[in-house]
Amino acid sequence: MTEVPTVTDPAAPDGDATESEAAVRDRVVRLLERSRTRSIALTDAVDEADLVAQHSPLMSPLVWDLAHIGSQEELWLVRDVGGREPLRPEIDGLYDAFQHSRASRVDLPLLTPPEARAYVAEVRDKALDALGSTPLRGRRLVEHGFAFGMIVQHEQQHDETMLATHQLRAGAPVLHAEPPPPGPGPARLGAREVLVPAGPFVQGTSTEPWALDNERPAHTVDLPAFVIDTYPVTNAEYTAFVEAGGYDDPRWWSARGWAHRVEADLRAPQFWERDASGTWWRRRFGVVEPVPADEPVVHVCFHEAAAYAAWVGKRLPTEAEWEKAARHDPATGRSRRYPWGDEEPGAGHANLGQRHLQPAPLGAYPAGVSALGVHQMLGDVWEWCDSGWEPYPGFEMFPYPEYSQVFFGGDYKVLRGGSFGTDPSAVRATFRNWDHPIRRQIFSGFRCARDASAAEAAESSGVPTGGR
Structure with missing residues (x-):
């Protein structure tokens, strides 16, 4: 095992370690209810034909996701934690994501929508029984x-997956939400870049109670000075790349990226179309509307993001750079749970929880700014990082290898920060996501970074750069 440096991990507030079992149970009940309310809303929004249809070979039928949610809950909470007899052991294989590709699930003898709804309700009743009777101690x-x-x-992760399926389905709009809060306007946004000083910071966590295995353990990473965008790249900025011929010039693309651009005939972000007048339009959950200039661009793959970054003379941040910009507090030297501090995400911090079914304009969440002055690092869009999917030093698989371990080293790139479709319970500043670099049906965007110049590096370290 790789030796891990001893670090102080202050990511979790003191209350998490001493929270009473009653408080934990209350929180679990509240979050389980919130998750189920969202699952029901996403599946009740369409008729049975839509539930059993496959809207894209990249996605499962919505009814598969619903029953899979119940199957996982039964396996872990009813059978393992609760020690109860299986409810429907004959369907375990149908809802094992490793046995059947997404494209093949539509042909399986799946539970019908009424059967799936009845199943997940019965599982939930027994899971709540297990919650009430199981001591929350003595076993990891x-x-x-x-x-x-x-x-x-x-x-909640499958709720976001189902939301992505809704974006891919054809037909009239069935999901509706209030628009996000307005931004201050481009003239009041301030600097486009933030200088992040050289030095160590604590990446990952060893104390966050619900952190998943790939977020662990906390470890020290020492980075040179770098510069990162204050905000994600906007639709207006990305449109300039498109209209300057960025999709036609291989200079900006990696060899793999250009090969994919040609093979997939990429011309613009997914769901964008340009009319005869030159106006760009997008389709968003069945609504066709002009592309908003000041929102973060969404539905771009890693290769598109990297090409744009090269076009503007920058690059994508590494995963460690992204996390340092999001979490590091230079005044205290500690890493925060969230960009704004340790407080749980509220409506004023970030665009999370499917409250708004689109990214928010730049600057819409000033209360969510990081200690280093970087905005909108949680919510809005998942941000591509130029890092492969690898374990942290000292990684230990828990509780099963299929969540993280089996994917390490594959053809994946890391995404960080969550999107407007991500629930606050399913994202933290340490949370790590990953996907193939060609994927763009997910709610993915990006921000750029670059190496600091010698003068900037000296400035960040307090070294004088001029004469006396």
Whole structure:
């Protein structure tokens, strides 16, 4: 095992370690209810034909996601934690994501929508019984309610997956939400870049009770000075790249990226179309509307993001750079739980939880700014990082290898920060996501970074750069 430096991990506030079992149970019940309310809303919004249809070979039928949510909850909370007899052991294989590709799931003998709804309701009743009767101590799986938190996050992750399926379905709009808060306007946004000083910071966590195995353990990473965008790249900025011929010039693309651009005939972000007048339009959950200039661009793959970054003379941040910009507090030297501090995400901090079914304009969440002055690092869009999917030094698989371990070293790139479709319970400043670099049906965007110049590096370290 790789030796891990001893570090102080202050990511979790003191209250998490001493939270009473009653408080943990109350929190679990509240979050399970919130997750299920969202799952029901996403599946009740369409008729049975839509639930069983496959809207894209990249996605499962919505009814598969719903029953899979119940299957995972039964496996971990009812059978393992609760020690109860299986409810529907004959369907375990149908809802094992490793046995069947997404493209093949539509042909399986799946539970019908009424059967799936009845199944997940019965599972939930027994899971709540297990919550009420199981001591939340003495076993790693249940300490601080970990297994229940894992299932909360699992359901919310599939709620975001189902939201992406809704974006891919054809037909009239069935999902509706209020628009996000306005931004201050381009003239009041301030500097486009933030200088991040050289030096060490604590990446990952060893104390966050519901952190997943790939977020662990906390470890020290020492980075040179770098510069990162204050905000994600906007639709207006990305449109300039498109209209300057960025998709036609291989200079800006990696060899793999250009090959994919040609093979997939990429011309603009997914769901964008340009009319005869030159106006760009997008389709968003069935609504066709002009592309908003000041929102972060969304539905771009890693290769598109990297090409844009090269076009503007920058690059994508590494995962460590992204996390340092999000978490590091230079005044205290500690790493925060969230960009703004340790307080749980509220409506004023970030665009999370499917409250708004689109990214928010730049600067819409000033209360969510990081200690280094970087905005909108949680919510809005998942941000591509130029790092492969690898374990941290000292990684230990828990509680099962198929969550993280089996994917390490594959053809994946890291995404950080969550999107407007991500629930606060399913994202932290340490949370790590990953996907193939060609994927763009996910709610993915990016921000750029670059190496600091010698003068900037000297400035960040306090070294004088001029004469006396």
